[in-house]
Amino acid sequence: MSSNRDIDALIEMMAKLPGLGPRSARRAVLHMIRKRGLLLTPLAELMQTVAASARECLNCGNIGTGDICDICASEARANGLLCVVEDVADLWAMERSGVFKGRYHVLGGTLSALASVGPEDLRIPRLLDRVKTEGITEVILALNATVDGQTTAHYIADQLEGTVALSSLAQGVPIGGELDYLDDGTITAALNARKRF
Amino acid sequence: MSSNRDIDALIEMMAKLPGLGPRSARRAVLHMIRKRGLLLTPLAELMQTVAASARECLNCGNIGTGDICDICASEARANGLLCVVEDVADLWAMERSGVFKGRYHVLGGTLSALASVGPEDLRIPRLLDRVKTEGITEVILALNATVDGQTTAHYIADQLEGTVALSSLAQGVPIGGELDYLDDGTITAALNARKRF
Known part of the structure; x- marks a missing residue:
């Protein structure tokens, strides 16, 4: 008061x-x-x-100030790569790294049997359309490493199987991470994906 | 980004x-x-x-939306009690308790030799004026229990000595507080100010 x-x-x-x-x-x-x-x-x-x-981009679901966001509007970003993320916050996180030069597709959530979220509740049909019409050569599944995120990634991979190259973000030790503080799952993933020094 | x-x-x-x-x-x-x-x-x-x-009340230093804040403008609050606080946030904290029905005076900081803050940098001259002109019977020094807060309280007490009743907030165990988590100073103060059960 x-x-x-x-x-x-x-x-x-x-x-x-x-x-x-x-x-x-x-x-x-x-x-x-x-x-x-x-x-x-x-x-x-x-x-x-x-x-x-501010409004949602009609193409990718990013938040911008036009019907089509700056990334979708930029010809320079049409390099055949499409990065699929769960949420606008994830897109922003990817953009901060500054390393990805392709376009995005924001699903707006993950599939969830518990919350009864199906493919038509997310932007998945639009994703399948875009892959066909935008000359996409590789779809990068940058979904969160959670159960729902990975279920959604598998569902999308099934739908796109054979039509386009598919990849997902590498899993392993985060930069600056200490083994002692990592969970068993991360250590297992990092060990399985080990590379030659 | x-x-x-x-x-x-x-x-x-x-x-x-x-x-x-x-x-x-x-x-x-x-x-x-x-x-x-x-x-x-x-x-x-x-x-x-x-x-x-929003602006500072010309009378007490509270933040309100007129030249004189709602508390200073209210005749009901002119009960002869004046509560001196360091900061507007402290005034708001006192108001939330809802128990004090008098008026306030916001100093705008504490005296500090290190930061060379003297009485004229705070609202102390105005306080001495108000005590004379507003029919104040008791000044409650509700300054923070820090070194600077207590130094300021002592300075004000010296200035007002003999003209008006002076009091300060009780020090002791906070409601819900556990002895094990309290510092020695608080326990000493609570013990010295103990009352009959």
């Missing part, structure tokens, strides 16, 4: 963001009010801009 | 908030874009409102 209605409403709404709770929302709001010109006003304006323009 | 300039700018600015870093800012922005109507647009509008209206 800040003794003011608008400020309280702002704190309450900030507290709904993932990673923030009531206490950190209060700290953030106080900080923003103190840095009004540098932070609060520009942030409000950016939010308005993004709220007005 | 989201492959979009506006969204990247929003993430970068969100990451400047206390308690958020680049990763949590990305999560928050993605969440907001997904809940655009419920979260992003109302949040942007609230921020605009607060940015346009």
